[in-house]
Structures are given as structure tokens and as C-alpha cells.
Amino acid sequence: MKKDKAKILSLDNFINFALYDKKKGYYTSQNPFGKSGDFVTAPNISILFSEMISIWLISFWENLGKPKKIDVIELGAGNGELMKGIINTIKNFPDMHDCCNFIIHEKSKKLINVQKKNITSKKLSWKNKLIFKNNYPKIFIANEFFDALPVKHLIKKEKNWYEKFVKLLKNNGEFTLKKIDIKKYKKDLPSQILKNNKFIEYSPLSLKYLKEISKTIKLNNGGLLLIDYGFSSQGFRDTLQAIEKHKFANILGNIGNRDITYNLNFNFLKKFISNLKNLKSLCTTQRNFLLKMGIIERAEIISKKLLFSKKAEIFYRVNRLIDKNKMGELFKVMFITKNNSSFKLGF
Numbered sequence: 195m196k197k198d199k200a201k202i203l204s205l206d207n208f209i210n211f212a213l214y215d216k217k218k219g220y221y222t223s224q225n226p227f228g229k230s231g232d233f234v235t236a237p238n239i240s241i242l243f244s245e246m247i248s249i250w251l252i253s254f255w256e257n258l259g260k261p262k263k264i265d266v267i268e269l270g271a272g273n274g275e276l277m278k279g280i281i282n283t284i285k286n287f288p289d290m291h292d293c294c295n296f297i298i299h300e301k302s303k304k305l306i307n308v309q310k311k312n313i314t315s316k317k318l319s320w321k322n323k324l325i326f327k328n329n330y331p332k333i334f335i336a337n338e339f340f341d342a343l344p345v346k347h348l349i350k351k352e353k354n355w356y357e358k359f360v361k362l363l364k365n366n367g368e369f370t371l372k373k374i375d376i377k378k379y380k381k382d383l384p385s386q387i388l389k390n391n392k393f394i395e396y397s398p399l400s401l402k403y404l405k406e407i408s409k410t411i412k413l414n415n416g417g418l419l420l421i422d423y424g425f426s427s428q429g430f431r432d433t434l435q436a437i438e439k440h441k442f443a444n445i446l447g448n449i450g451n452r453d454i455t456y457n458l459n460f461n462f463l464k465k466f467i468s469n470l471k472n473l474k475s476l477c478t479t480q481r482n483f484l485l486k487m488g489i490i491e492r493a494e495i496i497s498k499k500l501l502f503s504k505k506a507e508i509f510y511r512v513n514r515l516i517d518k519n520k521m522g523e524l525f526k527v528m529f530i531t532k533n534n535s536s537f538k539l540g541f
């Protein structure tokens with residue numbers, strides 16, 4: 195970051211700096227996955243998660259009429275566990291495997307190297323822009339991708355709107371508000387939303403991704419399967435949080451060493467998608483999705499001949515994914531596809 199110029203950053207630019215600065219960023223300077231890292235995502239908890247996503251992918255491919263070529267694109271692949279599980283599972287279905295190009299869209303060079311070490315497949319490539327020359331149908335998968343994108347906070351006081359900024363100090367930061375012209379935000383936020391809310395948390399970058407992906411889906415067919423934590427009730431909430439060493443921490447402290455995330459507002463996203471026209475979105479909890487995809491039955495099958503301790507371990511991990519008090523209800527699964535699609539497996 196250049197000196198003097200960027201002492202005060204909008205909240206989303208601050209988050210972008212803290213997470214993705216080339217030298218100091220949380221995702222760009224280290225590998226936050228695994229035991230010593232800050233979090234463990236679903237594909238790192240149980241291989242059955244990736245298997246269920248793979249079965250869903252195979253069924254959707256069949257529903258699309260088994261196209262001879264299809265792009266399966268993971269957004270933000272972390273340490274690559276999900277893509278590895280998907281490729282290994284789909285290999286068992288050669289009809290589909292032959293038709294697939296697997297693609298990872300990843301911003302962190304450090305994590306791209308981790309992914310390259312973790313996955314070996316001639317069918318896998320990396321793409322830093324979601325621009326496609328071919329017209330194959332495309333299925334996008336995003337597990338805990340959108341929660342890692344920067345958000346803005348807008349606040350209404352009396353008749354005026356303000357945006358949250360961060361003043362950068364030596365080792366930390368300080369929040370400050372700046373008065374804004376709300377008209378400039380209207381392309382993302384319809385008047386009804388601005389009328390009914392005094393606080394708005396939203397991610398302009400998420401909306402940009404959703405617009406681009408939606409355009410591709412309308413043009414080439416396919417869909418987006420989005421799995422993330424969030425809420426589906428009305429209104430907006432301040433859900434921004436920082437995590438360091440598995441504990442909540444101050445967002446503005448120890449910059450570059452804390453993960454900063456937020457909870458997705460699925461109700462807002464649903465409205466946003468419906469405004470993009472000719473698309474539909476289905477939404478359920480991770481628990482419902484995985485149960486409908488048959489995760490328990492699969493766990494029974496793979497653990498049949500195992501020792502009790504191994505079987506217990508498998509079910510303990512599945513439980514973390516589906517228990518209402520663990521990831522089961524907080525995590526939601528959203529499927530976005532063309533309006534005329536009849537596919538609703540898992541929902």
C-alpha cells in the first residue's frame with residue numbers, strides 16, 4: 195500500500211487489504227487451513243461432504259442432458275480438498291469424467307501452490323478471471339467463498355446515509371463514518387431496501403460475481419451451488435467478525451493475522467437474483483441438503499466393515515456437518531439456475 199494515500203480506507207477496501215494484501219494479507223501470506231490454522235471447512239471435516247457435492251454434480255449433469263463438454267468451476271478452493279474429492283469421485287463415473295474440465299478460480303498465489311501440490315489431474319486448470327471462450331454449460335461451486343469477500347457497512351442517521359471507513363493507525367485501525375450520496379449505491383441496492391433499513395451490510399464484490407456468473411448461466415446453461423453460513427430472515431445485521439487462533443478477535447487489530455468474515459444475507463441475495471431476471475434460486479440448510487443427498491446412508495456403507503472406533507469417527511464428523519447446533523442450520527445451500535430448469539435434487 196502506498197504511504198499517505200491510503201490512510202483511510204472504506205471498510206471493504208480495509209478488509210481486502212487485511213485479507214489479500216500481497217505481502218501481509220491473511221490469505222496471501224500463509225495457509226490458514228488445517229490444525230494450526232484458524233478454521234476447518236466442511237471438505238476438511240469429512241470426505242463425505244465432497245462426495246455428496248459430487249453426486250449432486252453428476253445428477254445435475256444428467257439433468258442438463260449429459261453435455262459432451264462441461265466446465266466444473268470451484269470459486270476460492272482453499273487447500274483444494276473439495277476439488278480433490280470431486281475429481282476423485284467423478285473419476286468413478288467415467289462417462290461424466292470424460293466430459294469435464296475442472297477449473298479453480300483462486301486469488302491467493304500461496305493457496306494455488308497448496309492446491310497444485312494437493313491435486314493431480316490433467317483435467318484441472320486455474321483461471322484468474324471468469325471469462326470463458328467456449329460455450330460449454332458451466333457449474334460453479336462456492337463453499338465458504340462469498341463469506342471471504344469484503345463487505346461495506348452503510349448507516350442511516352436521520353435523513354443522511356453514512357459509510358463506515360477505517361483509519362489505519364500503526365498496528366491497528368479505528369472506525370470512522372463518512373457522509374455519502376446514496377444515489378451512487380442504487381445499482382446494487384433498490385429503493386425499497388434503502389427505504390426500509392437504517393443499516394445495510396453487503397458485499398459489492400459478491401454482487402459483481404453473482405451478476406457475472408448469472409450472465410454465464412443464462413448464456414451457456416448450468417448453475418451455481420453456493421454453500422455458506424448466513425441467515426435467511428428479513429432485514430440486515432452487522433455480522434462482521436474476526437477470528438484468530440479459533441477465537442473471536444477485534445476486526446481492527448493484528449491486521450493480516452486475523453480472518454475477517456461475515457454471515458451471508460440469503461434473503462437479500464434471493465431478491466438480488468430474482469431482479470437479474472430469468473433465473474431462479476432454491477435455498478435450504480446444509481443439514482437438509484446433506485440428508486437429502488444421502489450422507490447417512492453413505493456413512494453406513496463405508497463404515498460397515500470398520501472397527502467401532504473408526505465408525506464412530508465417521509459419524510462424529512458427519513454430525514459436525516449436519517447437527518442443528520453445529521454447522522447444520524447456520525450453513526445454507528443455495529442453488530441458482532435458469533428459470534426453466536426442473537432440477538431440485540437436495541432441496
Ligand SMILES: C[S@@+](CC[C@H](N)C(=O)[O-])C[C@H]1O[C@@H](n2cnc3c(N)ncnc32)[C@H](O)[C@@H]1O
Binds near residue numbers: 270275299339
Ligand atoms: C474460506 S476459504 C474457502 C476454501 C474452500 N472453498 C473450502 O471449502 O475449504 C476462501 C477461499 O476463497 C479465496 N478467495 C477469496 N477471494 C477471492 C477472489 N476474489 N477470487 C478468487 N479467490 C478468492 C481465498 O483465497 C480462499 O481460498
